[in-house]
Amino acid sequence: MIIAIEGVSCTGKSTLAASLAGQFAWQVVPCYYHVAADPAVLGKPLASSEGEQLAALTAHLRIEAERRHQADAALARDGAVILDRSIDTLLAHLTAVGQLQGLDVPTTVARARTLIDEAVTASAAVLPDLTLLLLATPAVLARRGATRPDVSRLYYDPAFASHFNEYFARPLSPHCVQLDANADPAAVLSTALTAISSATSTQIGGA
Structure with a gap:
């Protein structure tokens, strides 16, 4: 199983990834x-x-090819792998920036989708089986962002976050579950484990 963890910066992706890995x-x-x-x-x-x-x-996408290599090795060894962001991030970011900058989002997204589809077909990109999308309120993002001066404010700006998250109404990932990133890490992990268990059962049942 390939599990992607998504969300704007300061939603706790790295924390959840480390917890699941442990x-x-x-x-x-x-x-x-x-x-x-x-x-x-x-x-x-x-x-x-x-x-x-x-x-x-x-x-x-050039970097994604290396990520695909790492993911394939992990899958062969462990049967599962966790992605800190996925190819859906690329489209979500492109969509959000396009909206903020007043660009032709539909046209750009269509061209981007073609490039990404080609990479997936060429086994140079990873398509997740399950995406865990972390969502946090603007107030929570601002509070966490204040402790992360290394992170560009754009990545957790309320308008950017809104457009970024809206993209995930129809992601490439076949199964996307929203998680409340306002909750404490233990609660987020518990919800994530439930989603993974459900997705695993579905895969087994459909096999």
Whole structure:
């Protein structure tokens, strides 16, 4: 099973990933920023044109190929793997930035989807079986963001978060479960475990 953990910055993705990894002894494939040898190649957080957005997507997909390699190795060894963000993040970010910048979102998303579909077909991208989407209120994000000066404010800005989360109404991942990231980490983990158990039962039942 491939489990992706999604959400804007400061929702607790790393905390949940570490908890799940400890619970099951599964590997966590790090996010694009941490896999990239030079994060600068990933582009600016707030692109100003469709060209910039697609160039950044192409750079992320090169990193995604390495993430796919790591995920395949973990799956072969453990039967499951946890992704800190997935290819749905790329489309969600593109959608949110496009909305904020007044760009042609439908056209850009369609072109981005084609590039991502090609990567998936070429076994150069990971498609999750289950996505756990962490959602937090603007007040909670602001409070947590104040303790993370290393994180661009854009990544937890209320308008950005709203557009980012709206994308997940129809993600590429076939199964997306929303988790209340306002809750304490133990409660978030408990809800995540329930979602994983349900998804596992469904897979077994459908096999």
